[in-house]
Amino acid sequence: MNTWAVPGYTESLELGSGASGRVVLAVHKGTGIAVAVKYLSESLRLRPGFVHDFRAEARLLAGLNSPYVTGLYEYVESPDGAAIVMELVEGVSLRSLLTRQSPLDPEAALVILKGSLLGLADAHRLGVVHRDYKPENVLVTPDGASKLVDFGIAVTTGDSAGVAGTPSYMAPEQWTGAPATPAGDVYAATATFFECLTGHKPYPADNLAELALRHVDSPVPAEEVPEAVRSLVRRGLAKSPEERPSHAEAFVAELEAAAVAGYGPEWEERGRGRLAALAALLVLLRPSAHPGPETTTDTARTVLRPRAGGGGGRAHLWRPTRPGLIVAAVAALLAIVLAYGVPRNDSQAADQAAEAFATTSAQPGVESGPTSPTSSANPAESSASAGPPVPSPSGSQSPASDRPAVSATASAPTEETTQPGEATATPTPTTASPTTPAAPTVKDVAVSGFRQTGPTTGTATVSVTTDGTGPISVTVSWYTGDTSGQLGTPDGNPQTFDRSGATQYTFTVDHTFQGKGCYWSVQATTTPASAGGGASQQLLTRGCDIR
Known part of the structure; x- marks a missing residue:
């Protein structure tokens, strides 16, 4: 079994596991917020196609800001593993x-x-x-x-x-x-x-x-x-x-x-x-923590009951x-x-149809997910932007404790998802090096999904790819102006995020704009600097009509 764990989180118990991966309950060390971490299994991680699909799922969740869909906190990938950090659900x-x-x-x-x-x-x-x-x-x-x-x-x-x-x-x-x-x-x-x-x-x-x-x-x-x-x-x-x-x-x-x-x-x-x-009755009848995995995840084998x-x-x-x-x-x-x-494994508990669930422990008033900036001169801005956005149906931010619960489950239906060619394999144990690696080279910085979420609020997704697992810093800056194609005037203070232990990071940041320009812009840069110098995106706000 792979012993790699997402840096910055303390894991407590496994919620579910199977051929495609496992889901564990964890707590973000910086904020104390409970999350669900979905790990790609070691056997599938060694097959590029499955890693590509896993990344694609994370990118999709990062851009899908919906109270009716699982929320993403961040995606982390290293030579030793890949994981999606998601919200927990009570249900x-x-x-x-x-x-x-x-x-x-x-x-x-x-x-x-x-x-x-x-x-x-x-x-x-x-x-x-x-x-x-x-x-x-x-x-x-x-x-x-x-x-x-x-x-x-x-x-x-x-x-x-x-x-x-x-x-x-x-x-x-x-x-x-x-x-x-x-x-x-x-x-x-x-x-x-x-x-x-x-x-x-x-x-x-x-x-x-x-x-x-x-x-x-x-x-x-x-x-x-x-x-x-x-x-x-x-x-x-x-x-x-x-x-x-x-x-x-x-x-x-x-x-x-x-x-x-x-x-x-x-x-x-x-x-x-x-x-x-x-x-509510079903939740009360089942404990909120389990000594071991409750169910298995899907495999490639299709089972149809007579x-x-x-x-x-x-x-x-x-x-x-x-x-x-x-x-x-x-x-x-x-x-x-x-x-x-696909090899058969009749010892798996495929006849049980249950899900892993847990209750979010975010405290009232906590508006951030587990990603927190290390520096911000504006305390109000820091609390509102310290990680993935917590959207409400109206597009504004709301405390994490008030956000509708969304899921991170691992279930074992009697009839399983079919993906031709997917096979199971025995995971190969690997151990991450205890030494701190040197600062890596930043290969790519990307800004995507920049959109307006309210009259004065916006959100964007930042992705960074490196060639090593050493520490990096990601700085996100915001701008307003009235000219297309130009960043404009800085709006508020930049936010800086420290990352280490992986080679790819994806996280979502939101911002409350103070300026009145018709164009909003966001820029992401890194230390060490990337070869391209960073990435930026611009949007025309809904309140303006430029002719």
């Missing part, structure tokens, strides 16, 4: 909730669907497709809110990234490896909604080929859900992506109209209350079409690849 997965009580009341199911669809909508606006929406990746908090988690296989809209996802929730086009679109996420969300309403998946099957056929050919089983939401199910599970809502935001509007028409204007309050009672009672069912009442037969052949080939390309 339970939708899978655990369904295991406890299923089916759900329609109003409660609508609340779950709406909350996680809002997370999808924020991702879709940035051109990101999740591709793995399922009950294991939806978290329900004790106040009845629902959050979307785990962007591990997310891609940019339009990318052709092969066949990937969780079979029972994959849209027909996802089986063929067609370019990813938000309509595929809408399909998976509707399949999960159907399961909440009925207690079973929309298309049960005995094997992967049959499951593919049913998703492509079998009629939408809308008659099994309450009449008030049948139109939602028909739209969301439509076979063609052109017949579904084009993105999650459009589906939310349809959901709200159907919910009000079917259950009255108070549907959301009632549904949230029922969810809160059930989620239905209770054996064969039969609607699968034998219809005849597949030609497109369905083609997709079934693809599914059968995929099953063979997975069966022979």
Whole structure:
């Protein structure tokens, strides 16, 4: 097992582990804030493709500022390991909730669907497709809110990234490896909604080929859900992506109209209350700390359970079409690849469907994440900008203790995410050197995701790549002005962040602007200086119209 740990954090216990990595509970030494650290497994870290995907997940989270999605504190990578530092969550997965009580009341199911669809909508606006929406990746908090988690296989809209996802929730086009679109996420969300309403998946099957056929050919089983939401199910599970809502935001509007028409204007309050009672009960029934890993994470092996009672069912009442037969052949080939390309490990606890969870310990009034600047002449600015932003739905900052809980979970569903070619391997122990390395050369500095979050506030993501693990300092400066292409006048005091122990760092910083210029700019520089001297970005504020 790799003994490398993210510098600057004290780890206490492991929340979950498996073939793709592990999640541990940790506390940031500088602020005392509890976080979840997601480590990429040693076997996958030695394979460049998986490291690339891990970095991509971190970059996506850094740019996705949503109260309905997991928050990122920082990404750290060194020759000995790679890790994503995320927020903790108090809550339970939708899978655990369904295991406890299923089916759900329609109003409660609508609340779950709406909350996680809002997370999808924020991702879709940035051109990101999740591709793995399922009950294991939806978290329900004790106040009845629902959050979307785990962007591990997310891609940019339009990318052709092969066949990937969780079979029972994959849209027909996802089986063929067609370019990813938000309509595929809408399909998976509707399949999960159907399961909440009925207690079973929309298309049960005995094997992967049959499951593919049913998703492509079998009629939408809308008659099994309450009449008030049948139109939602028909739209969301439509076979063609052109017949579904084009993105999650459009589906939310349809959901709200159907919910009000079917259950009255108070549907959301009632549904949230029922969810809160059930989620709070599950949290109380389970301890907040565990002596060992609670579950395992996903592996590359796809396991499909036979239905209770054996064969039969609607699968034998219809005849597949030609497109369905083609997709079934693809599914059968995929099953063979997975069966022979991935070592079995039947000792894993794959039959348990539970999640790792913990309660955030951020104190009231703490507005920063675990990244803290080492110098700022403006105390107010320091407290507001000491690390990753803590956004509220309005775009302004709020105490970390008031931010909706988002997840860092490691779960083991009975049906696991499919990523062809992924294999497990025995980790090779490595030990980081106890000596302090010399200052490295800074190879690259990048500023991305610079955007306005409020009338006077903005946020940006800074990434730094070095050729060694020695100490560096990153200085972030802000400017205002009225001329495009020029930094303008310094706004407030620069913020300096010290980093060591890795070769790549990504963190998000936010700022309250005092100047009145129409253009805002941000600049990042390092010590030692990078060859390019640093990086900067500029934006035109929403309040100005330059002609």
